[in-house]
Amino acid sequence: MKGVIFTEFIEMVEDRFGFLLADKIVSASDLPSGGVYTAVGTYAFEEMQQLLTNLNKETDIETSTLLTVFGKHLFSRFYSLYPHFFVGKKNTFEFLSNIENYIHVEVLKLYPDAQLPAIKTEISTDGSAMKMIYKSTRKMGDLALGLISGCTQHFKEDIIVETINENDGGSEITFMLTKK
Template sequence: MKGMVFTELLDMAEQALGEDVVDQILDDLALESDGSYTSVGNYPCRELMQIVGAISVRSGASIEELQRQFGAWMLKRFSQGYPEFFAGKTNVLDMLDAIENEVHVEVRKLYPDAELPKFDTRRPDAISLEMTYQSERPLVPFCRGLIEECITHFGDPAEVTVDDQSANGTGRAVFLVRLAA
């Protein structure tokens, strides 16, 4: 997993809990990386999950809620750091529909070794988008947080439903995003 994900998680945790608490969390965990991450490095997802678990214990928030918050955090960071991905998109459905065939194509150009999730999309009607998320990583709540923040970013009143089909430590879910009529 790209180090940028780790550095952003730690930034979010530092903002919420303070730098000293995050340093203590990292010191208490037996991490292969010793809790030292660079944005361009690659690290095992299990370390991310260890850190999320430890932050959950310290903050009192559930692991699922932390992943959702982190997904929202990352969408904000993406929109600030890569506004060109959002340009020309008229609504949240257009943006979400572009992730696999536009955004991920560009990410692979920048980071050829990135292990990205797969998103298959279809439009059942003019106001809905169905996204099937598949990943080797158990990050369905993170993905939900990204989607929810994308809705906020575009200001489109919408609802999200999720059918979580994850099993054996992998992530799979079908999200239905429906604009308010």
């Protein structure tokens, strides 16, 4: 998993729960990296799982909720870090339709070892709803949910996001986004 995800995660933990707790979860985890991350580095996905497990132990907040909160935080950080991906994108559906064929493609050029999910989108003929199918062996649908919410907030749109189907313990999830 790319370092930018780790650096942003640690920053969110520091902001929301304080430096002490951030240090505590890093120390409690058995991390080959030692908990020292750089944005361009690549680290084992298991390190993220351990950090989440230990953050759950310390805060009593479900790991699924922690991942969704992190997704929202990450989306606003993506806006600061990669503003060019937002140029000309006017709304949530337009932005999300571009992840698979443009944004994650560019991400892969930037970080050739990135492990990205497959994301398929389909907008209804009247434009009021969008279906999104997320597929990944890393089963990070809760992170996707947070990123989607972060996106609707960014474009200041009232959109209901629901999970309408989930297969195989979360390796394939269908989200339905409906404009209010």
